[in-house]
Amino acid sequence: MGFFSSFFSKGKGPKCMSCKKNVESHESILTHQSYAVQAGATQRARDIEKKQGYVCKSCGKIYCKVCLERHVVNAQRGAACPSCGGSFGYLQ
Numbered sequence: 001m002g003f004f005s006s007f008f009s010k011g012k013g014p015k016c017m018s019c020k021k022n023v024e025s026h027e028s029i030l031t032h033q034s035y036a037v038q039a040g041a042t043q044r045a046r047d048i049e050k051k052q053g054y055v056c057k058s059c060g061k062i063y064c065k066v067c068l069e070r071h072v073v074n075a076q077r078g079a080a081c082p083s084c085g086g087s088f089g090y091l092q
């Protein structure tokens with residue numbers, strides 16, 4: 001089994017490495033958010049954003065937005081992976 005395939009095991013979405021909550025792709029977040037905004041649910045739209053998944057471009061570790069901001073963001077370098085120092089991008 002490849003390293004990356006373990007993050008996408010059957011029937012389960014990708015999860016945050018830190019809090020183990022399910023995270024969603026950027027596209028999925030945007031879709032859900034636009035529904036919430038159209039319904040006037042701005043607090044809900046903000047909650048949805050917390051489920052945005054971020055993936056390390058170097059080692060593939062996944063974090064949610066909340067944990068990324070809490071553990072990973074470095075004032076000098078921006079978001080850098082705690083394991084390898086790599087940069088993060090949106091989970092696609």
Ligand SMILES: [Zn+2]
Pocket residue numbers: 016017018019020021063064065066067068
């Ligand atoms: Zn998390």
Ligand SMILES: [Zn+2]
Pocket residue numbers: 056057058059060061081082083084085086
């Ligand atoms: Zn990394």
